[in-house]
Amino acid sequence: MPSYKLTINSESISVEASPDIPLLWVIRDMLGLTGTKYGCGKGVCGACTVHFNGSPIKSCTMAIENADGGAITTIEGLVKEKEIMIKEAWIQLDVPQCGYCQAGQIMNAAALLVNNPNPSNVEIDNTMSSNLCRCGTYSRIKQAISLAAKNIKQ
């Protein structure tokens, strides 16, 4: 069984796994970090979004062999000051309904705000449209992103 090195939430680890296992399942079933969710397994819902070397990716579509040596951040590792401010905006606006899609939403939103601290509504729409929310929390997500952007700037 091949072995792969990863940095996950700032911790260096190595895992032995079948080369084609998607990162999603390494994270969930092998590392026990269940905040990252399975929704479609095809890269179309965004529930499994994590940061890979700083960029948001759909972890269900990246095989471990392509992730070797990479640095991954999951929702559990989203603990920098600005990231916490995003989570606080989510809490303040009571964004989640069932909550299942929210880790993916927050991961995508966090990456958006790093690259673009002042996103317009259209930019938020375009970026966040890769994440599906079956419960329909979209308008609160949008408000939370704007609120977080404002709070981070201050």
Place this chain on the structure above:
Amino acid sequence: MKNNLDRRTFLKLSSSATGALIVGLQLQSCYRKEEAATQYAFSPLIRIDTDGWVTLTAKNPEIGQGIKTALPMILAEEMGADWDKVKIEQADFDVKYEEQWAGGSYAIILNWDLMRKAGAQVRYALIEAASIHMKLPTNELISNNNRVFHKISGKSMPFEALLEKAALVDLPEEVAFKPVEDYKIIGKPTPQTDVKDIVNGTTSFGIDISLPEMLYATVRKNPVFQGKIKSYNEASAKSVFGVLEVIELNNEDYGGRLLEANSPNFVNGVAIVADTTWAAFKGAEKLEVEWDNTGLRKENSEELFQRFYKQLSETKIERKDGDIHKARRKAAKNHEAIYEVPFLAHVPMEPMNCTVHFRDNFCEVWVPTQNPQAIENGLMKLFQLKPEQIKIHLPRIGGGFGRRYYGDYAMDAAVLSKKFGKPVKLTWSREDDIQHDWYRPGSVHKMSVSLDSQGKVIGWQHILANASRKTSLGRDGRPAGTEIDAYDFPAGFVPNLQLEYGHVLSDVPLGQWRAVAASANAFPVHCFLDELAHMQQIDPIDYFIAFLGPARMVPVLGDYEFDNNRFLHVIEKVKQISNWETPLPKGQGRGFAARKGAGSFIAEVVTVEVEANGNLNILRVDAVVDCGIIVNPSGAQAQVVGGILEGLCAALYGEITFRDGATVQSNFHDYPWIRMKDVPDVRVDFIKNNLPPRGLGEPPLPPAIPALANAIFAACGKRIRKLPIAGQLLN
């Protein structure tokens, strides 16, 4: 109704070295001085600890409807708790909790009095205790913020100082509820109980359960409903690294496809047991299998709808008022139209899953379910167990929408865990979820109306033909008029009215979807009314108001009356807030619909733009809601917005089709869901009153569909009579 929650069984909890030890004793015998109690459980729902914290039990399954917050808010309000010093614990399934299910928008309706009573009883005990301590009459004392206050002097005592004496008070059967004007918690926007854990990724949904030595499993299911297994090649799956076992699962060996009503058994297939979910999924994909589908209907959508159309002329009358035929002969004008509604899937964001640890004749289950009782019934039947041999935990659920009313996904997990004597987490893929749902039935509606010379409706006929939820899977039985009910709108409003149902038998598994039959039936009814308004060149809202007649109670069926006052009120209000009368630019239009559902009244206006090239943009939705008292305005607003988006999304794209007895769609690429960039601005206005709270999960959905279709007509003149809208030419 007998209420188990206020039984005079007093549990006193005392702490042992390692934590709370539950001592279930009658109050009188458990009150012993030498044993210093730290936790006082006044009922299975309310516990107060000597550290001043109140722990409330959230008894119902949380599927995102916010019930884990709303029910404890009612308890906290009545007892006078301090919301910031309240902890909320999710209950396991237990019959003592009563009405422990999620469906039909019933949770608040059914639990309003149960929760108020449980809270008020504890308030009574605390005030009695304070009266003894403070030597003051009880009628001068109130409880608030985890303290009992003297109204006159302002002197107060904390709950924790009252516990010993309060524990001795007999909880009264009759107890006065707090006046609405005094509410401090109810009516205040309150973030969801689990919101912090959700944003930190630490909430454990069913799919996140992990137990020592747990095996991961999935089932490669026969795609054809009711199909069986002919043969399979075990080695083909075992070639996948991580696959441990390959096991054939025939539901006939376990009591058949339906264990009892609402308790379906698993779908026939081959289970793959592995060391990760991924290995199980991959093993299932690699498995070479031949199915046995002999003797099945192997239905196709086209053929199924043809049968629905045929059935329009062979119906059972569900309601008959006056004489529609006479009205037709007398009428100045008759008009008819046929509407068509597709099958829909639920697609909750968290795919179906269940974790079971079956050992020593004891079955412990972690299951995201709306209906734990049905799961218990199913397990009892499957393994001849008694209720005490089953324990059902209710983790937070990633959406339900009716899908999780049916616990088929728990049965195979239990069978596998029993076989291995180890915990098994069974996960369905998204493909399994979409292809083996309990679909919202598609239907065909023939609408006929007779108008007098003033354009007033004197005759109304609604014929609905489809396959009924109650006889899905091709099982025989009385259709029981389930898809159109004798009380359906506009029953009671038209002197000559006939509602008819044409029943077709089908192998497709059918079930409740959010708003159940209203999710389909609101579309033809309210679009047809819109047609009538336009036919006569009358403003659709004015026409509808005239159709409803004066503000009054309208007798509908038995003692069920429709409150036309409240209905007219939401309609007039939505007309205002949507700027209904302000003209729109060319290519834009507004559509209206209003319904009553789960006791709540909702009026909605959708504004759209249809571009010259036929592109449709939904610009805005206005909704006015009268649901009585609003327990948690934040959760209530979310439910209304969510319901409206779901209605719009279903109207735009929702369609499940069948080919050769199997579902064609398989994932979000071909069963799309609305995305942020297509989401309109939704403005919700609640009518404030002190009437008992009513349901909100379902009622916002049905009117959104006709309101959208009516808006499209207003914008471009295209009458939508068939859903979904996507794929139809609008220019």
